[in-house]
Amino acid sequence: MKTILVLAPHPEVADAVKAAVDADQVRVIHRLDAEEAEALLNPALVDVCIIDADQGQLPGIWTVEKVIRRLPSRPVLVYTGTRDWEWEEEAYVQGVRQVLMKPVRSRVLNALLAQLWAPAPAHSESTAPLPAASLIPTTSADPPENAPTSPVALSALRDLSKILSHSLCAEALLRQFLLALREILGVNRSAIFLRRPGSAFPNLSQGEEVRLLHSTCAIGLPQGLLSAFKLSFESGIGGYLFRHGRILRRESREAQADPAMQKEFEILGVQVAVPVPDRETLVGVAVFDGHVTGQPLSNTELELVFHLLEALGLAVKNIWLHDQLAANNETMAGVLRQLSSGCVVVSRELRMLHANQAARHYFAPKGRRQRDFEFADLPAALGSKVYQVLKTGAGIAPFKYRPADNPEVVYQTSIVPVSSQAGELPGAALLIIEDHTQTEQLHRLELEAASLRLVRQMADRLAHEVGNAMVPLSTHQQLFAQKIDDPEFRDSLEVALTEGVRRVKRLINQMRFLARDQLVAREQVTLAALIKEAYQEAQQYQPLKSAQLRYNIGQQPIVVEGDRLSLKHAIAEIMLNALQANPSGARIDVEMLLDTDRNGRDWVHLEFRDNGGGFTPEAARRASEPFYTTRNVGLGLGLVVSRKVAETHSGRIEILGPQQESSGVVRLTLPMSQPPAGGG
DSSP states (O other), rough: OOEEEOOOSHHHHHHHHHHHTTTTEEEEESSSTTTTTTTGGTTTTEEEEEEETTTHHHHHHHHHHHHHHHTTTTOOOEEESSSHHHHHHHHHHHHHHHEESOOOOOHHHHHHHHHSSSOOOOOOOOSSSOOGGGSSOOOSSSOTTTOOHHHHHHHHGGGGGGGGOOOOHHHHHHHHHHHHHHHHHHHHHHEEEEEEEEGGGGTSSSOGGGGGEEEEEEESSSSHHHHOEEESSSSSSHHHHHHHOOEEETTTTHOOOHHHHHHHHHHHOOOEEEEEEEESSEEEEEEEOOOOOOOOOHHHHHHHHHHHHHHHHHHHHHHHHHHHHHHHHHHHHHHHHHHHSSSEEEEETOOOOEEEEHHHHHHSSSGGTTOOGGGSSOOOHHHHHHHHHHOOOOOOOEEEEEEEEETTOEEEEEEEEEEESSSSSEEEEEEEEOOHHHHHHHHHHHHHHHHHHHHHHHHHHHHHHHHHHHHHHHHHHHHHHHHHTTTTHHHHHHHHHHHHHHHHHHHHHHHHHHHHHSOOOOOOEHHHHHHHHHHHHHHHHOOOTTTEEEOOOOOOEEEEEEEEHHHHHHHHHHHHHHHHOOSOOOEEEEEEEEETTTSSSSEEEEEEEEESSSHHHHHHTTSSSSOSSSSSSOSSOHHHHHHHHHHHHHHHEEEOOTOOOSSSHHHEEEEBBBBSSSSO
16 A cells, blocks of 8 residues: 655645545545654655645745655655746755646546556666565575575565554554564464553553553464453563563573463464563563474564564554543543533634534524634634734633624633643633623613612602601691690791701711712811711710710821711711610710721721620621611611711721620721821
């Protein structure tokens, strides 16, 4: 079988060559460039090399030069899409046999190959390699015992290396090797035992089964015997070859002294065992009988067979690695196919390595969802980000993508690099995209429903509070005409008006401060004076004669910057909450603590402690929620307003629950406008 190596950046030329030649007679191997085909650039592995190159470009000439240097005895053909006579002249000077124009024409290619592979005339010397069968010595005279193998036979043995590229099936590769070896050397019987593929992967567990060698293929031995017979790395032939790595003959002193070896040689009916290494460890053991003439294999033959088996062992290990990678790739592809999210893998050359069904549904044109999916099918907004990841190696944080032609659709998108080694640019990028349209719609509906619930709750609370304020006023309005002259009625009306105005005014202030997202005014505010003013305001809503206020303000005034009115209202709401905690004998203790964070910024903590029953766990958790209250009067917005004012001033409110304090404590933290002059 002939081998054609096609070097082409795109598979079209290789596919055309495969379609043109007879698959039973010619094998076509495709590689992207000379670097990828480095291991195949060997005259023993390739009969013809075909290069797809653009004329006028130096990389094409460099590829031609490298291939001809590595394959001096093999013809090189070049396919190109344009004519450039200077480029063609340079190609012919380098040694190209023929420059052809694309596309690949079957008749022209086969005619050219027939000329290249035609046998040379009898009177001329031919450089083409002879088939293995023609290299077998034809003399009928028996060579003397242990005579060295003829150069012709040795040449045929070297030519066996061609079969290493024939198959990715280890059993088929080994059987083809044994058949060729029997044809050349006339070996009576032979067998190859291999360890399990797991030994090729150090990360896998090395159990007892991995130490055994199983028969993979054999010639001249009954299959029933081999199915039940195994060699071991622990003892016998396998153990000796594993420890020493040398060829072992049945009549050697080591074998004669070991009963296990003799028994294995006898069962198999062979004369010599040869290790099958992979340049690192032992992959298997090959056993051979002598020639069909009865003569043993010579040392020269065995030495060459050993080197061939070394290459064969490396090929078997690579087959195992290929199978493992193929299985891993298929597993990963299967996982990606089953994901509901769209997954796309793009190479550095912007080729689609994988696209699952969900991604095709999102982006592929309707008529091509089951066929090739190209990078150009991705939206430009996503394609540019994928290109950015491939060029920079940095992933992109998850983001939402809305198609320009359908903005109602929302995709949650992530793009991450796929790197083989740290520090290198990624070989591919993974695009993960998930349809969040329904989730976004549900979230929007939830927000709208929450807003409606809040509006309904606010309307209900406002109606209740305003209604409570209006009841005394309405009652006095009805009696106004009859009792306007009654001094007692006028005093009662004044109290009702004062109380109603105060309650409505507090509602107005709460709504006004809740609606503000920024400071209306900025001024330097001394906390000591602010606390006194806030306490007076709080007492207007909860007048208690027995109430007490105690606070520790330190030796130096503490100043903050902000809106005086909103800060006073926030502190008044906290104090009003403390006054209501114990109406019979309320006491409020205010403690000021200074603090400096790791960034060097100064803060002041105001802790308001009352003498009431303290916060329950639920009250501590929900105290800052809108409309939450444990009393029958009020909106439940006091601490909500205080928190909003604190946050507007870059501060915060904390409710200390029963785990931290036995009484009710509210901590207000505000940034200081300037460091204090002395300690506090």
